[in-house]
Amino acid sequence: MKITFIGASHEVTGSCTYLEVNGHSFLVDCGMxxxxxxxxxxxxxxxxxxxxxxxxTHAHIDHSGKLPWLYKNGFRGTVYATEASCxxxxxxLRDSAHIQEFEAEWRNRKGKRSGDKNFEPLxxxxxxxxxxxxxxxxxxxxxxxxxxGVSIRFTDVGHLLGSGSxxxxxxxxxxxxxxxxxxxxxxxxxxxxxxxxxxxxxxxIMIESTYGNRCHEAxxxxxxxxxxxxxIQKTLDRGGNVVIPSFAVxxxxxxxxxxxxxxxxxxxxxxxxxxxxxxxxxxxxxTSVFVQSDRNCFxxxxxxxxxxxxNPVFFPDLEISVSSEESKAxxxxxxxxxxxxxxxxxxxxxxxHHLKHNLWREECTVLFVGYQANGTLGRAIYEGxxxxxxxxxxxxxxxxxxxxxxxxxHADKEGLLKWVRGFEQKPQMIFVNHGEDQVCTEFAECLxxxxxxxxxxxxxxxxxxxxxxxxxxxxxxxxVPRENGQALMSKAGKLYAALxxxxxxxxxxxxxxxxxxxxxxxxxxxxxxxxxxxWEQKVL
Numbered sequence: 001m002k003i004t005f006i007g008a009s010h011e012v013t014g015s016c017t018y019l020e021v022n023g024h025s026f027l028v029d030c031g032m033x034x035x036x037x038x039x040x041x042x043x044x045x046x047x048x049x050x051x052x053x054x055x056x057t058h059a060h061i062d063h064s065g066k067l068p069w070l071y072k073n074g075f076r077g078t079v080y081a082t083e084a085s086c087x088x089x090x091x092x093l094r095d096s097a098h099i100q101e102f103e104a105e106w107r108n109r110k111g112k113r114s115g116d117k118n119f120e121p122l123x124x125x126x127x128x129x130x131x132x133x134x135x136x137x138x139x140x141x142x143x144x145x146x147x148x149g150v151s152i153r154f155t156d157v158g159h160l161l162g163s164g165s166x167x168x169x170x171x172x173x174x175x176x177x178x179x180x181x182x183x184x185x186x187x188x189x190x191x192x193x194x195x196x197x198x199x200x201x202x203x204x205i206m207i208e209s210t211y212g213n214r215c216h217e218a219x220x221x222x223x224x225x226x227x228x229x230x231x232i233q234k235t236l237d238r239g240g241n242v243v244i245p246s247f248a249v250x251x252x253x254x255x256x257x258x259x260x261x262x263x264x265x266x267x268x269x270x271x272x273x274x275x276x277x278x279x280x281x282x283x284x285x286x287t288s289v290f291v292q293s294d295r296n297c298f299x300x301x302x303x304x305x306x307x308x309x310x311n312p313v314f315f316p317d318l319e320i321s322v323s324s325e326e327s328k329a330x331x332x333x334x335x336x337x338x339x340x341x342x343x344x345x346x347x348x349x350x351x352x353h354h355l356k357h358n359l360w361r362e363e364c365t366v367l368f369v370g371y372q373a374n375g376t377l378g379r380a381i382y383e384g385x386x387x388x389x390x391x392x393x394x395x396x397x398x399x400x401x402x403x404x405x406x407x408x409x410h411a412d413k414e415g416l417l418k419w420v421r422g423f424e425q426k427p428q429m430i431f432v433n434h435g436e437d438q439v440c441t442e443f444a445e446c447l448x449x450x451x452x453x454x455x456x457x458x459x460x461x462x463x464x465x466x467x468x469x470x471x472x473x474x475x476x477x478x479x480v481p482r483e484n485g486q487a488l489m490s491k492a493g494k495l496y497a498a499l500x501x502x503x504x505x506x507x508x509x510x511x512x513x514x515x516x517x518x519x520x521x522x523x524x525x526x527x528x529x530x531x532x533x534x535w536e537q538k539v540l
Contacts, residue, residue, distance in 0.1 A: 001172050001467040003179070007031060007041050009460040010437040010477055012210055012373050013062035017181070017433075018045055021170045022149030026077075027054045028166065028181050032065030032096070035345060036375020038437060040478040042461035049074030053146050056081035057183025058163035059088035059249065065096055068123040071131035080146055082154050083137040084162025084293050088249055090132050091285045097128035099348065140164065140296060157196040157419075158186030159409055160250045161290055161297055165199055175467045179204040180427075184434070185411040185419050189220055191257045192290070192302050192312070196411065198422030204466060205427045207416060209435030209457075210371060212443025216412040217405040224407055225258050229267040231367055231402055236271045236336040240363030240399070245351045245378055247344035248283035250409055251370050253290045255340055256313040263315045277330050279321040279341040279350050287313055331357040344370045346377040355381075356390040364399040369407050374436060413443070417450060429469060432457040437477070
């Protein structure tokens, strides 16, 4: 009864965990790494052909994206997920395969001119179609046996349509253990989806930590809609476009839901008929899945809209772009508008074309509505890059860069702690994954202090015996070598980077104080000046 940590160990993407129970081998998630790859991930301990099943927490590519690769290399088992996750995977894995094939074709065309070796895609459409046939759906709340000695149950955690934490009951002879995998835990009080539902007991927990060291700004649905309306109003007033890099599945539907409300309530003045373009074929397919999905996933407001016969994500002047010609035409339309396009971290897709046409324009706004992983183009723009390279061309960043703070699909630190507090029977050990290096460490320390439970943030390759709770193999993170031969920064460098990030947080809080009481502003100023004076004496 062993667990081996493979992916998303001190990193935010590439979730993958390997378990052996009663002679059977299975995975929880099989995700693709996105953005900067920080640490080397250990290979699977066994060939993919020996993996008997995969338990999938949700459909996002950083949790599901290597399933076709698994199939390509011999996997022929079953992939268990909720019905909505299965439906989303059918479109997302095909889309991912198309990207893999397209990139390989492009690199091989380029490589012929320089004499490079033929580049093979990570997987093909045939591999995606093969693993899609292995999808088996299970409803929320129903316990099901998946292997001899292993049964599971999905519980809605409100991160994405169909997302679920997974309870895994394990038995070897007389030994019985239960482990709960959080998957990605959703933010509370968001449109469309239910809030995360609790799980009551476990011997072990594995919990994500994307926002494990910080809290979202206070918000509610009305505030978020008003904030979005204000960005649209300000940008359209100055004749610019609002460009929203958005994850095609989940975030795009939420933005459409909010804009429908903005238009119905006439919250943008002087631009009643402003156009909204959704320029992402995947997002268009995913939106159809949302509207037709099992009603058990939705919150009361969404259910009420559906019951009234309304389409919650449709409104007048919504334009859907499917073909590349339609996509290109958007940037020749001179009218101020809203453009929603993927990918959400600006690493690929049509959003890069829209950034090329709008980043240099002072009247435009690039509005981020989701997490930007380290090493991505989105992170660089968000953190203040003056220029970025798009399609081989240097583009100045003159547009206003904004962030809709309350709209994150991930629970913040308090939301994660609330999920752990929901366990009536506390676990004997907690494992932390799916967070940036420093965040994983800090959140593990927080959990141990808060609950008095042994908490580990394991690196890839670490192995635990779940029957005894003993560590069988402890690893240290192996930094991925950079192209210039240098590994990622040292521990001291990481601490300094964390300090710089904290200073940015202070700046963001200070900027949000506009309009607050003079008393609060004065107190904040005095405290900051005292802190600066204290540290100036130490370091200068």
